[in-house]
Amino acid sequence: MKRFFKLSLLLMLLVLSSCIVTKRKYDDMLAQKVKTEGELADKADQLDKANAQLKDLDGKLAKLKEDTTSLGEMKRSTGQKLTDLNKEYDQLNAYYKNLLNNSGKLNRDLAQQKEQLFAIQENLDRTRKLNDSLGTSLMEREHKVKELEQILSNKDKAVQDLKNKISNALLNFKENDLTVNVKNGKVYVSLAEQLLFGSGSINVDSKGVTALQQLAKAIKDQKDIQIMVEGHTDNVPIGKKSTYMQDNWDLSVMRATSITKILTNAGVSASQITASGKGEYSPLVANSSDQNKQKNRRTEIIITPNLDELFKILGTN
Numbered sequence: 001m002k003r004f005f006k007l008s009l010l011l012m013l014l015v016l017s018s019c020i021v022t023k024r025k026y027d028d029m030l031a032q033k034v035k036t037e038g039e040l041a042d043k044a045d046q047l048d049k050a051n052a053q054l055k056d057l058d059g060k061l062a063k064l065k066e067d068t069t070s071l072g073e074m075k076r077s078t079g080q081k082l083t084d085l086n087k088e089y090d091q092l093n094a095y096y097k098n099l100l101n102n103s104g105k106l107n108r109d110l111a112q113q114k115e116q117l118f119a120i121q122e123n124l125d126r127t128r129k130l131n132d133s134l135g136t137s138l139m140e141r142e143h144k145v146k147e148l149e150q151i152l153s154n155k156d157k158a159v160q161d162l163k164n165k166i167s168n169a170l171l172n173f174k175e176n177d178l179t180v181n182v183k184n185g186k187v188y189v190s191l192a193e194q195l196l197f198g199s200g201s202i203n204v205d206s207k208g209v210t211a212l213q214q215l216a217k218a219i220k221d222q223k224d225i226q227i228m229v230e231g232h233t234d235n236v237p238i239g240k241k242s243t244y245m246q247d248n249w250d251l252s253v254m255r256a257t258s259i260t261k262i263l264t265n266a267g268v269s270a271s272q273i274t275a276s277g278k279g280e281y282s283p284l285v286a287n288s289s290d291q292n293k294q295k296n297r298r299t300e301i302i303i304t305p306n307l308d309e310l311f312k313i314l315g316t317n
Contacts, residue, residue: 039175046181053184054156061148068141075134082131085124092117155185158305162222163187166303169218173211186304189215193297200239202254209262215301216266224306227268231256231277232300234293252277259299 096117099110159182166189167180177195181188196208204212219225231252238251245251256275264270280287283296 035175042179046183049183054152057152057185061145061152064141064145064148068138068145071134071138071141075131075138078127078131078134082124082127085120085127089117089120089124092120155305158224159185159187162219162225162303162305166215166218169214170211178211186302189301189303191299191301193294193299196259196299197255200251202245202251202258204258204262212259212262213266216263216268219303220267220269222303223269223272225272226304226306227263227273228302228304229256229260229263229273229275230282230300230302231259231275231279232282232296232298233280234283234296235280235287236293247279249277249279249281252279255299259301 092113096110096113099113102110163180163182166187170178170180170189173195176192178189178191181190191208191211195211196204198205219227231254233248233252235248238245238248241247245254253276256277260273260275263273280296283292284298285292285295287293287296
């Protein structure tokens with residue numbers, strides 16, 4: 001009986017412990033759900049912008065399709081002309097043979113018909129060559145259209161996959177500290193100043209180093225990308241000037257350089273990365289409040305896929 005009582009008590013303790021853990025997990029999942037719903041709304045807006053930014057390439061693709069349609073219509077027109085010329089040639093050839101059986105008084109007409117026949121024959125040959133050339137050109141353009149569509153599809157998928165890979169690598173950071181977006185067919189990783197630097201400093205703090213190392217781990221094996229590190233500031237002049245840092249422009253460049261070194265030390269190829277600074281001259285919002293100034297103090301890491309194959313195809317059209 002005592003043994004049964006002990007077992008019952010142990011079972012109740014296990015049940016109570018399980019309930020406590022489940023409540024904690026529920027709170028965590030609820031917080032994650034709220035965050036995810038906010039991110040989902042942002043990503044929907046970002047997707048609309050990304051689609052608009054492909055407009056230029058879509059315009060070129062539409063022009064290529066329009067040219068292909070025009071060539072198809074021209075091919076059909078020359079095909080009909082070739083058929084008509086064949087009929088005319090057959091008629092004149094039959095007439096010519098009939099003239100051969102007539103008397104000598106028809107020789108003058110016969111000579112004229114010969115000239116017409118030869119002229120039609122030359123025109124027929126030129127039309128055949130043009131038709132063959134148009135057919136070849138049409139097939140080449142159709143092939144280029146399909147190739148361009150496939151490359152655009154592959155590029156969009158590669159950019160989205162890279163964005164998802166980076167987002168997953170940085171999930172443990174707050175949205176106020178960093179965001180990952182797709183614009184103009186590029187992946188933008190925007191890191192707030194509070195994640196990376198103290199006020200006026202060019203030294204990345206430990207939390208920022210961790211974020212950059214996680215980012216480097218996600219992209220260091222991507223050999224088909226180029227990376228631009230852009231430093232940005234607000235319009236408040238720097239407090240302490242030195243020989244190497246006179247203004248916000250200098251500060252933004254030196255911060256970008258510090259970040260670049262952390263990324264390369266973490267495995268990103270130096271040949272793929274460029275450090276630059278825009279100082280206060282490319283703000284997200286007007287520097288009209290402390291909150292807006294905080295938004296403008298940021299570093300953007302812009303990751304661009306290699307589009308050489310796409311530009312090569314466009315350049316041959």
